[in-house]
Amino acid sequence: MLRIRCPWxxxxxxxxxNFGGESHITRPGLDxxxxxxxxxxxxxENPRGVHYEHWLHKxxxxxxxxxxxxxxxxxxxxxxxxxxxxxxxxxxIAGD
Amino acid sequence: xxxxxxxPAAWRSPELKKNYDVVIIGAGGHGLxxxxxxxxxxxxxxxxxxxxxxxxxxNTGRNTQVxxxxxxxxxxxxxxxxxxKLYEGLGRELNFNVMxxxxxxxxxxxxxxxxxxxxxxxxxxxxNKVDAEIxxxxxxxxxxxxxxxxxxxxxxxxxxxxRAGISRHDAVAWGFARAASSLGVDIIQQCEVTGFNIQSGRxxxxxxxxxxxxxxxxxxxxxxxxxxxxxxxxxxVPITSMQLQAMVSEPIKPCLxxxxxxxxxxxxVSQSDRGELVFGGGADVYNSYAQRGGIPLLQENVAAxxxxxxxxxxxxxxxxxxxxxxxxPDTTPLMGHTPVQNLYFxxxxxxxxxxAIPAGGDTMAYTIANDRPHPLICDFGLDRFESGKLVxxxxxxxxxx
Ligand SMILES: Cc1cc2nc3c(=O)[nH]c(=O)nc-3n(C[C@H](O)[C@H](O)[C@H](O)COP(=O)(O)OP(=O)(O)OC[C@H]3O[C@@H](n4cnc5c(N)ncnc54)[C@H](O)[C@@H]3O)c2cc1C
Ligand SMILES: [Zn+2]
Numbered sequence: 001m002l003r004i005r006c007p008w009x010x011x012x013x014x015x016x017x018n019f020g021g022e023s024h025i026t027r028p029g030l031d032x033x034x035x036x037x038x039x040x041x042x043x044x045e046n047p048r049g050v051h052y053e054h055w056l057h058k059x060x061x062x063x064x065x066x067x068x069x070x071x072x073x074x075x076x077x078x079x080x081x082x083x084x085x086x087x088x089x090x091x092x093i094a095g096d
Numbered sequence: 097x098x099x100x101x102x103x104p105a106a107w108r109s110p111e112l113k114k115n116y117d118v119v120i121i122g123a124g125g126h127g128l129x130x131x132x133x134x135x136x137x138x139x140x141x142x143x144x145x146x147x148x149x150x151x152x153x154x155n156t157g158r159n160t161q162v163x164x165x166x167x168x169x170x171x172x173x174x175x176x177x178x179x180x181k182l183y184e185g186l187g188r189e190l191n192f193n194v195m196x197x198x199x200x201x202x203x204x205x206x207x208x209x210x211x212x213x214x215x216x217x218x219x220x221x222x223x224n225k226v227d228a229e230i231x232x233x234x235x236x237x238x239x240x241x242x243x244x245x246x247x248x249x250x251x252x253x254x255x256x257x258x259r260a261g262i263s264r265h266d267a268v269a270w271g272f273a274r275a276a277s278s279l280g281v282d283i284i285q286q287c288e289v290t291g292f293n294i295q296s297g298r299x300x301x302x303x304x305x306x307x308x309x310x311x312x313x314x315x316x317x318x319x320x321x322x323x324x325x326x327x328x329x330x331x332x333v334p335i336t337s338m339q340l341q342a343m344v345s346e347p348i349k350p351c352l353x354x355x356x357x358x359x360x361x362x363x364x365v366s367q368s369d370r371g372e373l374v375f376g377g378g379a380d381v382y383n384s385y386a387q388r389g390g391i392p393l394l395q396e397n398v399a400a401x402x403x404x405x406x407x408x409x410x411x412x413x414x415x416x417x418x419x420x421x422x423x424x425p426d427t428t429p430l431m432g433h434t435p436v437q438n439l440y441f442x443x444x445x446x447x448x449x450x451x452a453i454p455a456g457g458d459t460m461a462y463t464i465a466n467d468r469p470h471p472l473i474c475d476f477g478l479d480r481f482e483s484g485k486l487v488x489x490x491x492x493x494x495x496x497x
Contacts, residue, residue, distance in 0.1 A: 001391045002382075015392045019382040021336075038482040042334035042425050046323035048385045071337070071385045 005079050006057045007065050020054040022046075023066050024086060048072060052086050106270060107277035112284050112306050116144045118464060119302060119311040121289045121325065123147035125156040125265075125450065126317035126442050128272035128283075129457020130464070135279035137458075138465035143281045144311075146304060148288035152269030155319045156450065158419035160342050160374050162355055162364065163451040164201045164260030166221045166228055171475045172428065172489050173224035178472060179455030180259060186454060192271030194263045195369065199354050201260035202231070202239060204404075206249035206360040218255045230255045239354055240405075247403045249360050262355060262366055268453055289316075292329050298437040299329070313464055315440040317456075320385070320420030322430070322443035331435045333444070334481055335422045338379040340447050341389035343397065343416040345408065347371030356404070363400035373408065375401050379421060379447065389418030421446045427490030431460065431476040432469040440464050 002014035022045055028036050045051070051071050056064050068078040068087060078087040118134060120127045123145045134140040147153075163183055165176035186194050205211035211230075218228040231254050233245050245251040277283055284306070291303040292314070301310040316325050326333045347370050357364035365375035377397040380390050394416055402409045423446045424430060430444035442460050445452060459470035469477060475487055 013392075014390065022383075034482045039332065042481045043332040044323065044334060044336055046333075046335055046337055046383060048321070048324050048337075051383050053383065071383050074384065074386060 002074060002076075004055060004067065004076065006060055006063075007079055007081065008061045008063060009057060012057070012060060016057060016059040018056040018058045020056055020064065023052045023054045050077065050089065054082065106274040107283055109285070110282045112144065112146075112287060112304070112309060113282065114308075115142075115310045116282075117142040117312045118144075119309055119314045120145045121302070121314070121316035122154070122318040122321075123151035123269075123273070123283055123285065124154045124317060124319060125152070125268055125272065125453035126319070126445070126456045126460070127315075128269060128276055129453050130315060130317065130442070130460040131281045131283075131457075132272050132276040132279065133458045133461035134465060135276060135281055138461055140465060141280060143276075144309070145276070145281060145283045146287045146289060146302075146309075147283075147285050148305075150285050151273050151283060152266060155419040155421065155445075156265055156269050156453070158342065158417060159265055159450040160364070160366070160376050161262040161265050161450060162201060162260070162357075162366070163196070163263060164257050165226050165451070166201070166203075166217075166255075166257040166260065167224070167226075167489060168217060168220050169487050169489055170224055171472075171487055173221065173226050175455055175459075175472045175476075176451060177224070177226050178458070179452050182454030182458065183263060183451075184259075186263075186268070186271070190271035190275045192267055192274060194267040194271055196261065196263040197369075198259050198261040199366075200239075200256045200258045201355040201357060202236065202254050202256045204236070204254040204356070204358040204360070205252045206358065207252060210360060211252045214253070214255050221257075226257065227259055228255055228257055240352065240356055242351060242405050242407050243356075244404060244406055247361075256354070260355065262368075265450060268450075272453075272457070289325070289328075292436075292439070294329065294436055299439040313438045313440065315442065315460060315464055317442040317460070319443065319445055319449060320387075320422060322422045322441070326434070326441070329434065329436050329439055333430065333478070334425050335430075335444055336383055337385060337420050337422050338381060339384045339386060339389045339418040340376065340379045340421045341393060341397065341416060341418045342374065342376040343394065344368070344372040344374050344414050345411040346414050348373075348411065352405075358400070358404065361400040361403060363397060363404065365401055365405075372414065373401075373411065379423070380418075385420055387418050387420055389416065423447075425481070426486040426488045428487040429456075429476050430478055431456070431473045432463055433477065435478075
């Protein structure tokens with residue numbers, strides 16, 4: 001069971017949240033070719049290690065936020081606001 | 097009689113050579129079957145299959161063994177029915193009992209609309225020349241006497257593919273391993289691939305924890321690690337890796353004679369030959385490589401099972417585990433060429449690639465030997481995401497395995 005710290009409500013069980021997927025994806029311009037456009041639409045980072053992702057506190061405050069979570073250990077290294085850049089992670093992080 | 101002594105080794109455990117015609121990364125069902133058909137049908141002599149763990153220790157040894165071919169789109173039906181036909185002859189082909197039991201897969205409808213959708217689905221399947229039969233609630237009850245038809249989502253009927261069923265997943269891995277090994281394939285376990293040697297867009301070898309290996313052609317089938325290996329080769333894939341759980345109850349006398357599945361309450365269950373109920377449901381829906389599975393989903397699976405068959409509430413849960421499934425946006429696999437020359441792959445099998453092992457091996461062997469996709473898989477390439485020709489099987493079938 002993931003325990004996720006909502007920036008507004010505090011730490012709650014995973015079942016209160018909806019997973020939103022990878023963060024920091026930038027939409028290319030309208031002049032993008034098919035390759036760039038399909039990369040934007042479909043390809044994923046999907047790392048074995050730290051993943052920057054967004055969650056919705058659906059059965060709580062109803063707000064979105066970002067976290068940096070290790071996909072091997074499920075440890076959450078940072079919680080940060082939507083629109084913020086990827087945080088610098090200081091701790092030694094497992095995975096690759 | 098022999099006190100289990102004197103069993104000969106089923107496959108050789110040779111030293112890794114410096115050079116092969118074909119190197120296959122991943123000794124799951126797909127990698128082993130690909131090696132077998134390459135040696136058997138295409139007379140490739142010098143093949144190695146490398147695995148970082150032990151053969152069959154990935155999803156091939158973790159799945160719930162369901163085999164069916166009732167897919168909606170013609171491309172999928174043709175491929176998966178080829179696989180089911182190969183399964184029907186696999187015991188003989190490999191001289192290894194894979195314990196195929198064609199006890200049928202029954203999919204339940206839980207509303208009028210659900211049943212209407214199912215009629216359309218069953219018709220499409222029949223047009224694809226695959227068997228499908230609509231059942232009334234009474235016929236469902238006859239097949240599964242313990243079922244609770246008036247559950248939270250009442251059972252309005254269902255449909256069955258009678259040729260579908262289950263088999264023994266370890267036997268499939270071991271059977272292909274033994275048969276491939278006896279055709280001269282080197283299976284190297286505990287040998288992790290850590291990188292590729294790529295020169296001007298063409299792959300020439302791999303780096304492993306046991307040294308460097310050169311190869312004419314390389315293919316990877318590493319369910320749960322496709323993104324990771326693709327990244328080593330310098331390209332991105334449309335895959336999200338998630339944990340899929342399964343669990344078994346304590347063994348009881350035979351009471352469930354078909355594979356029961358419901359996409360509405362998201363559960364499927366069968367009874368193994370040992371008497372255990374083997375069941376599962378949806379995936380834990382966030383990226384993970386943890387191979388554990390979370391408690392909330394486990395509880396959902398159990399609740400769904402007990403809703404359908406309340407009598408099972410007295411049983412103890414014996415084991416629970418998870419594998420990492422690589423999910424594509426259209427839930428159709430990714431097979432064939434990669435952007436790197438002489439590098440091929442078979443991945444994105446998600447929650448349903450066990451049933452695909454023989455056909456996956458057969459068609460990948462053809463693709464590697466001829467450097468051109470087998471006709472059955474030409475719509476399963478990575479290029480479909482650019483052309484837009486997706487094979488949206490998840491939406492069409494609404495079933496996750
Ligand atoms: C719980 C569960 C239930 C399932 N139920 C069903 C079902 O009922 N029916 C169905 O059809 N499918 C089912 N599936 C899906 C099915 O199990 C998989 O799609 C299928 O087994 C994939 O086979 P594979 O050979 O591609 O992968 P695997 O069997 O996972 O083999 C991949 C191998 O690659 C190796 N590997 C990875 N990285 C490296 C590396 N760097 N170097 C060397 N080796 C590496 C791994 O050690 C592993 O042995 C289920 C899956 C799960 C997890
Ligand atoms: Zn909140």
